[in-house]
Amino acid sequence: MPPIENDTGKNELKTQIQQLIDSNQVMVFSKSYCPYCVQVKDLFKELKIECNVMELDLMENGTNYQEMLLEMTGQRTVPQVFVNKTHVGGCDKTMQAHKDGSLQQLLSGETQAYDYDLIVIGGGSGGLACSKEAALLGKKVMVLDFVVPTPKGTSWGLGGTCVNVGCIPKKLMHQTALLATAIQDARKFGWEFDESVKHNWETMKTAVNNYIGSLNWGYRVSLRDKKVEYVNAYAEFVEPHKIKATNKRGKETFYTAARFVLATGERPRYLGIPGDKEYCITSDDLFSLPYCPGKTLVIGASYVALECGGFLAGLGLDVTVMVRSILLRGFDQDMANRAGEHMETHGVKFIRKFVPIKIEELEAGSPGRLKVTAKSTETDEIIEGEYNTVLIAVGRNACTDKIGLDKAGVRVNPKNGKIPVNDEEQTNVPHIYAIGDILEGKWELTPVAIQAGKLLARRLYGGSAVKCDYINVPTTVFTPLEYGACGLSEEKATELYGQENIEVYHSLFWPLEFTVPNRDNNRCYAKIICNKLDNDRVIGFHYLGPNAGEVTQGFGAAMKCGATKEQLDTTIGIHPTCAEVFTTLDVTKRSGGDITQSGC
Amino acid sequence: MAHRFLARRIWTLSVNELRCLPSSTATVASSSFSTSLHSVPNRASFLAPSRSPAVSHASLRRVSFNVQDNEDFTERVINSDLPVLVDFHAQWCGPCKILGPRLEKAVAKKKGRVAMAKVDIDDHTDLAIEYGVSAVPTVIAMRGGDVVDRFVGIKDDDQLDSFVSKVIGQ
Numbered sequence: 001m002p003p004i005e006n007d008t009g010k011n012e013l014k015t016q017i018q019q020l021i022d023s024n025q026v027m028v029f030s031k032s033y034c035p036y037c038v039q040v041k042d043l044f045k046e047l048k049i050e051c052n053v054m055e056l057d058l059m060e061n062g063t064n065y066q067e068m069l070l071e072m073t074g075q076r077t078v079p080q081v082f083v084n085k086t087h088v089g090g091c092d093k094t095m096q097a098h099k100d101g102s103l104q105q106l107l108s109g110e111t112q113a114y115d116y117d118l119i120v121i122g123g124g125s126g127g128l129a130c131s132k133e134a135a136l137l138g139k140k141v142m143v144l145d146f147v148v149p150t151p152k153g154t155s156w157g158l159g160g161t162c163v164n165v166g167c168i169p170k171k172l173m174h175q176t177a178l179l180a181t182a183i184q185d186a187r188k189f190g191w192e193f194d195e196s197v198k199h200n201w202e203t204m205k206t207a208v209n210n211y212i213g214s215l216n217w218g219y220r221v222s223l224r225d226k227k228v229e230y231v232n233a234y235a236e237f238v239e240p241h242k243i244k245a246t247n248k249r250g251k252e253t254f255y256t257a258a259r260f261v262l263a264t265g266e267r268p269r270y271l272g273i274p275g276d277k278e279y280c281i282t283s284d285d286l287f288s289l290p291y292c293p294g295k296t297l298v299i300g301a302s303y304v305a306l307e308c309g310g311f312l313a314g315l316g317l318d319v320t321v322m323v324r325s326i327l328l329r330g331f332d333q334d335m336a337n338r339a340g341e342h343m344e345t346h347g348v349k350f351i352r353k354f355v356p357i358k359i360e361e362l363e364a365g366s367p368g369r370l371k372v373t374a375k376s377t378e379t380d381e382i383i384e385g386e387y388n389t390v391l392i393a394v395g396r397n398a399c400t401d402k403i404g405l406d407k408a409g410v411r412v413n414p415k416n417g418k419i420p421v422n423d424e425e426q427t428n429v430p431h432i433y434a435i436g437d438i439l440e441g442k443w444e445l446t447p448v449a450i451q452a453g454k455l456l457a458r459r460l461y462g463g464s465a466v467k468c469d470y471i472n473v474p475t476t477v478f479t480p481l482e483y484g485a486c487g488l489s490e491e492k493a494t495e496l497y498g499q500e501n502i503e504v505y506h507s508l509f510w511p512l513e514f515t516v517p518n519r520d521n522n523r524c525y526a527k528i529i530c531n532k533l534d535n536d537r538v539i540g541f542h543y544l545g546p547n548a549g550e551v552t553q554g555f556g557a558a559m560k561c562g563a564t565k566e567q568l569d570t571t572i573g574i575h576p577t578c579a580e581v582f583t584t585l586d587v588t589k590r591s592g593g594d595i596t597q598s599g600c
Numbered sequence: 601m602a603h604r605f606l607a608r609r610i611w612t613l614s615v616n617e618l619r620c621l622p623s624s625t626a627t628v629a630s631s632s633f634s635t636s637l638h639s640v641p642n643r644a645s646f647l648a649p650s651r652s653p654a655v656s657h658a659s660l661r662r663v664s665f666n667v668q669d670n671e672d673f674t675e676r677v678i679n680s681d682l683p684v685l686v687d688f689h690a691q692w693c694g695p696c697k698i699l700g701p702r703l704e705k706a707v708a709k710k711k712g713r714v715a716m717a718k719v720d721i722d723d724h725t726d727l728a729i730e731y732g733v734s735a736v737p738t739v740i741a742m743r744g745g746d747v748v749d750r751f752v753g754i755k756d757d758d759q760l761d762s763f764v765s766k767v768i769g770q
Contacts, residue, residue: 101656157722209692209696210691210692210693211692212692213692213693213722214688214690214693216722217690217721217722217736220725221730221733221734224729226735275606311626
């Protein structure tokens, strides 16, 4: 059969196909030998749904049909599945639709048109990545973002925690503190300068926030350019497929969507003691604080607490950290304690095994004076202290309690507000997904949320099957001496494999840059954990030293490739660097051998 | 050495490259900006022939107005009888702080034949998004409600004069 050349023939064929689509609940264009077509036909058989099948390979003018279908749907391959006049797609799309419930919905005739293909709740790293990717794949997408001001009234723009009150300002302020050390070192390297060096908080704050302003705008522009509809309003479910959006003027609008992604993130937790919300600040307030915080008490030993306490001390402020039990829960404790000790030797005071019970204002001001009363976790001892600023950093709560999840039937862990999902970020409600910090048992890291969001959109709308890999995620804590890690902590490795089956190699080291200023000798520390049962594969990587993020990133890639101890040993080091220490680790922790370093 | 390199970079940086871009290039733009903050005005005044009597501060203030909201924009920009230059700017954008006064000066010279509106893109995001603003400063020229011309980034006094002249059809 030759291709149809004239338009009349073409139009006739198109009408024929359209009639088939319109008159059958399920219409499948197939080829009799194609295994994917068989899979689809079997699915409908299994569902006991009658479907009309046209085997194109058994028809005289089958190729013409296929050409016309390409023109009509943009899809060349078979099977092509239509349910209640809607083009579902090929085999993968049909199976996916079956899995997430949208096929059942199409079959039941509930073809009510939703306003959007996808609504993403939360304009942070994960939500933005997911919404932009979905729009790129041709879907109609809306993203809603709304920042509820802190008790102190702090608020910010589009982009979520990382951009506004997390990674970005944190690292810039950490850099500010590192520069102070560099200035001190500079004299030892021969730089001569007379003026006393001072730091101006407001200059730093303004510069940092100007940069953030440009990022907020950049996100807004990229949503426009990628045709994602953005609404600055608070979203909550009123029905499984419907949300209510309330803007800052209190105006309510309702939107519906076929699918939803929850990406609402977390906010700092308060203590629930007298005076905490009235007088204390959190990391949500710190980075845009209009005045220098002065003498500061940091409550908590989370990474947020140690990073903030660290850079405040680096700016020359009097900083105390009040710790209930341990530093950096969940991280390798050997490393956490070393990072803490370094802070202590650089003037940060630690009050251990105490919890605050009351905060009182002695004097208002910018900053004012606060009195903190704290109680021992072990005895009846009560202590009091006076500070200009009290920063609470005792953890974060998932923002899942006020978004109407009960109305949508989404299951939430009542203990921590986190949302359990399967390995495809799907909640118990098939058309609702969740990504980012609100996931139960997953990393609370921006790049993880971005990756999960992107891959989710590609699976939903791009026919991809790639899932987000939450294993061997590298990360860095920007304490004054930075701590980079990838894989398992020593505690976790011991728990999983048993002490006898792991080998820990470690070493202290002295960065060349520290030698001339003669500081921090034998403070930096490198450690890897190897699985003896698996070819000495590296299952834990830990680095305490300068530029930890830069060092850890590459080793993270190596671990993704399954690097072994032998492969690290045969890697040539770059001299003189800190990272080269990982190519020459030969002392095991078990041996108790000397790990102090001297010379080349 | 480092200083010399920096100086050379500023010199080769053409003035209209100075603007705040969103996305990753923003870092580059703003870092080169901070160092050139001081050098650019000097260079501009060095290049530009000095102008006869400086426009007084009081008249400068009357030259432009801040757009209050969408309605205000419709009334005073779209429905304006005069051509209007709209200066989309942001608090966090350094180059905007240089361009704004220069543009006011250029507009003032036209003695009431062109108006100037200022739009803070963070306060009036919808307007900026609607008019396709991606980087700041962006200046659009409107006549009879239509956009007739636009530019992005910094321009020197001469360039601004000719831009404004073109808009009013001189």
